[in-house]
Amino acid sequence: MVRNILAFLAIAPIAAMVFPAASGHASATLLPAPMAPSPVPVHSGPRADLKLYAHSAHTVWSGSGDAWDAVDLCLASNTGRYRLRIASQGGGSLMGPGKLRYTISLTDGAGVSHEVTLEDQLLVAIEGQAPADASCDRGPNATLRLRAPQDELLKGQAGRYLDRLRLTIDPL
Amino acid sequence: MVKLLNKALIAALVLSPVMAAPAMAATNGALSTSSSSGTVDFTAVIPSMVRISGLTDMTLNVTPDAVTSPYFSREDTESKFCVYSNIGADGGYTLKVDGTAGTTNPFALTNAATNAKLSYDVWVSDNVNNSFKNYTWPGNVVTGYKTTAGGKARPATLNCSDVGNNALVHVGVNNSNILAATAGTYKGTLTITVSTI
Numbered sequence: 001m002v003r004n005i006l007a008f009l010a011i012a013p014i015a016a017m018v019f020p021a022a023s024g025h026a027s028a029t030l031l032p033a034p035m036a037p038s039p040v041p042v043h044s045g046p047r048a049d050l051k052l053y054a055h056s057a058h059t060v061w062s063g064s065g066d067a068w069d070a071v072d073l074c075l076a077s078n079t080g081r082y083r084l085r086i087a088s089q090g091g092g093s094l095m096g097p098g099k100l101r102y103t104i105s106l107t108d109g110a111g112v113s114h115e116v117t118l119e120d121q122l123l124v125a126i127e128g129q130a131p132a133d134a135s136c137d138r139g140p141n142a143t144l145r146l147r148a149p150q151d152e153l154l155k156g157q158a159g160r161y162l163d164r165l166r167l168t169i170d171p172l
Numbered sequence: 173m174v175k176l177l178n179k180a181l182i183a184a185l186v187l188s189p190v191m192a193a194p195a196m197a198a199t200n201g202a203l204s205t206s207s208s209s210g211t212v213d214f215t216a217v218i219p220s221m222v223r224i225s226g227l228t229d230m231t232l233n234v235t236p237d238a239v240t241s242p243y244f245s246r247e248d249t250e251s252k253f254c255v256y257s258n259i260g261a262d263g264g265y266t267l268k269v270d271g272t273a274g275t276t277n278p279f280a281l282t283n284a285a286t287n288a289k290l291s292y293d294v295w296v297s298d299n300v301n302n303s304f305k306n307y308t309w310p311g312n313v314v315t316g317y318k319t320t321a322g323g324k325a326r327p328a329t330l331n332c333s334d335v336g337n338n339a340l341v342h343v344g345v346n347n348s349n350i351l352a353a354t355a356g357t358y359k360g361t362l363t364i365t366v367s368t369i
Contacts, residue, residue, distance in 0.1 A: 048208050096216075167209060
């Protein structure tokens, strides 16, 4: 919704000029002839958009094996390439009664998988690809997966663990 | 020969799912000419879990010298095993031993040929250096046990491969009972259950 509003605001000044001519209500003296029929680009310059969707699968750990979780994303850039920066509030760990190390992987819009071990890094950057379209109108095109390995989960005391990731996309 | 067969009941209690729904506090980014940001929360809930493993069968080989020794009035043996618990920093748990009830002592072995009973005693411990920490009987729940009781670290593996066995069961048959029994093989099964607190 926020994205749509911003798109509208960006279009509005241009539409104000073009619409009178298209509707036939503008005089020739107000609107130079070459501007009326030419396609005017609504946006210019590199742009990127990011949207988060509900998680794609509810993974339940039964006490053995790794634990997985995933969230669907739309990562869009009108250049077709972007840099996704991931900042971990927990410094690369799920925080609770103790710390639980985990890894993340990103499958980008081109289907390329990027494996990332956060370790103690607060910030990592992934360069990914997306269709050269800055719109997230068609829903998710990428998936961010989190994996907590069994050996790490067994080390942890019973309890709730949390990490908050801030995702920032920049067009390249 | 008196044979004591000891089998374990593995009790792994999973109380709640580990991975809860993420993105509960997710926020979306805005279309931007520079960058767009959003946040996503990942939450993992580790349930309280406990597991017993590594139990081995025990055998008491009774010899004339042993039962007539002036220094010992009982034939003993024990089996060390592993308890994993993620409850608290100490890895707390409770322990219960069940088996055939005895007459002169809490538990009993049985001679399959004659159906005769041979009573015996059982002790349990969460410290492998203390064989007689708690005397127990069928149905009794021993509380307050910790996987760290013997000075070991809390196991981070299900089979204690990192810290070694951290608990034991000890059995003893009084010489008086052995001498009163007819010759033969006596067997029994102990079921040891560890539980979350």
